[in-house]
Amino acid sequence: xxxxxxxxxxxxxxxxxxxxxxxxxxxxxxxxxxxxxxxxxxxxxxxxxxxxxxxxxxxxxxxxxxxxxxxxxxxxxxxxxxxxxxxxxxxxxxxxxxxxxxxxxxxxxxxxxxxxxxxxxxxxxxxxxxxxxxxxxxxxxxxxxxxxxxxxxxxxxxxxxxxxxxxxxxxxxxxxxxxxxxxxxxxxxxxxxxxxxxxxxxxxxxxxxxxxxxxxxxxxxxxxxxxxxxxxxxxxxxxxxxxxxxxxxxxxxxxxxxxxxxxxxxxxxxxxxxxxxxxxxxxxxxxxxxxxxxxxxxxxxxxxxxxxxxxxxxxxxxxxxxxxxxxxxxx
Numbered sequence: 001x002x003x004x005x006x007x008x009x010x011x012x013x014x015x016x017x018x019x020x021x022x023x024x025x026x027x028x029x030x031x032x033x034x035x036x037x038x039x040x041x042x043x044x045x046x047x048x049x050x051x052x053x054x055x056x057x058x059x060x061x062x063x064x065x066x067x068x069x070x071x072x073x074x075x076x077x078x079x080x081x082x083x084x085x086x087x088x089x090x091x092x093x094x095x096x097x098x099x100x101x102x103x104x105x106x107x108x109x110x111x112x113x114x115x116x117x118x119x120x121x122x123x124x125x126x127x128x129x130x131x132x133x134x135x136x137x138x139x140x141x142x143x144x145x146x147x148x149x150x151x152x153x154x155x156x157x158x159x160x161x162x163x164x165x166x167x168x169x170x171x172x173x174x175x176x177x178x179x180x181x182x183x184x185x186x187x188x189x190x191x192x193x194x195x196x197x198x199x200x201x202x203x204x205x206x207x208x209x210x211x212x213x214x215x216x217x218x219x220x221x222x223x224x225x226x227x228x229x230x231x232x233x234x235x236x237x238x239x240x241x242x243x244x245x246x247x248x249x250x251x252x253x254x255x256x257x258x259x260x261x262x263x264x265x266x267x268x269x270x271x272x273x274x275x276x277x278x279x280x281x282x283x284x285x286x287x288x289x290x291x292x293x294x295x296x297x298x299x300x301x302x303x304x305x306x307x308x309x310x311x312x313x314x315x316x317x318x319x320x321x322x323x324x325x326x327x328x329x330x331x
Contacts, residue, residue: 027305030057030058030096030201030304030305030307031057031058031196031201032058032201033056033057034054034055034056034057034090034095034122035054035055035056037049037052037054038052038054038055038056038122039121039122040067044131045121045124045128045131045132046121046123047067047121048067048068048069048121049063050063050066050067051064051065053073056090056095056096057095057304057310058096059095059096059098060098061093061099062099064077066117066119067119067121068117068118068119069094069099069104069118070099070118071099071100071105071108072099077115078112078113078115081113081114081115082113082114082115082143083114083115083116083117083144084111084114084116084117084142084144084145084146084329085117085119085133085136085141085142085144085145085146086104086116086117086119086120086145086146086148087119087120087124087129087132087133087145087146087147087148088119088120088124088129088148088149088150089120089121089122089123089124089125089128089148089150089153090120090121090122090123090124090310091120091150091309091310091311092104092118092120092148093118093120093121093122094120094316095122095310096304096307096310096311096312097311097312097313097316101313102311103311103316103317103319103320104116104118104120106316106317106320107323107329110324111329114329117136117141117142119132119136120148124153125152125153125154125155126149126153126154126155126231126235126238127155127234128155129147129153129234129238130234130237130238130241133147133238133241133247133249134241137241137244137245137247138245140245143245143246143247143248144247144248144249144329145242145248145249145250146250146252146323146327147238147249147250147251148252149252149253149254149275150254150256150309151215151218151222151255151256151271151272151275151309152214152218152256152308154221154222154227154231154271155230155231201306210306210307210308211256211257211258211306211307211308212258213308214256214258214308214309215256215257215258215259215268215308218256218271219268219270219271222270222271222274223270228274231274231275231278232278232281235278235279235282235284236282238284239283239284242284249284249285250284250285250286250327251279251284251285251286251287252286252287252289252319252323253272253275253276253286253287253288253290254289254290254309254311254319255289255290255293255294256308256309257299257300257302257303257307257308257309258308259290259293259294260290260293260294260296260299260302261299261300265290265291265294269290272288272290287326289319289322292318292322293318296318301314301315302314302315302318303315
């Protein structure tokens with residue numbers, strides 16, 4: 001009996017190894033997660049650690065003395081160059097792609113006479129941008145700033161008591177998945193497997209529809225007046241920092257993958273409209289790239305496989321092209 005169990009377990013493990021190998025060879029999905037050595041959580045807001053080599057979504061990442069992402073360990077800035085400050089989260093940090101293939105890396109290569117300070121950090125939101133902008137502006141490191149805003153940057157946390165009343169209409173169809181995420185055991189296993197197994201990410205993505213699920217969660221937040229007031233407050237604070245330090249600041253708005261699907265661009269633009277109303281009310285410059293994403297023949301290819309927001313190499317090239325159109329960066 002013990003022999004039989006052993007053989008069956010061995011066969012099962014070999015099958016899993018085979019399918020994991022198959023999933024990796026055919027690149028069915030990216031591994032997720034960020035290496036523990038990348039983030040320094042002892043500061044507010046937390047930051048990237050300085051001068052380290054880590055990984056994010058399976059790709060090597062390097063940081064400079066300040067924790068800003070750079071192309072390689074031996075990269076250096078030029079003292080005579082003007083600085084361009086980048087604010088953003090894991091999308092502009094470029095999780096899942098090499099730095100030189102990201103829109104920041106492509107900008108860096110094209111504009112060698114500008115030092116691009118990429119302060120983006122995985123998990124940042126509008127509140128984090130406000131804090132970092134205030135901190136860096138006091139040091140007078142840069143006058144020109146580009147803030148890359150993704151719709152999940154609204155930056156609110158919902159406690160368990162309020163979650164059902166706030167999110168019920170949008171996420172009821174994913175209630176089983178959301179209940180699983182609240183389980184400590186599942187959360188631990190999920191965090192472990194998502195950084196190790198392509199097969200796990202592929203199966204989980206097919207079954208749980210992460211792009212739609214994550215978008216509907218954010219859509220519910222943009223329908224709540226309390227969270228919208230908090231978003232406006234943070235935008236107002238950013239505008240005050242901009243005026244105080246006389247910054248040339250622009251927002252770049254990037255869409256969710258689910259929004260770019262056929263028919264969805266006309267149907268699900270409420271988050272962009274509310275954000276842009278706030279930006280207009282404070283006379284802040286912005287560029288909304290949602291329509292350009294929607295116009296692409298295969299917008300899904302602009303994102304990492306089964307990913308709600310993170311861009312593929314093709315997506316980064318599109319944003320680089322649009323930035324070249326909208327920003328003049330030469331000295």
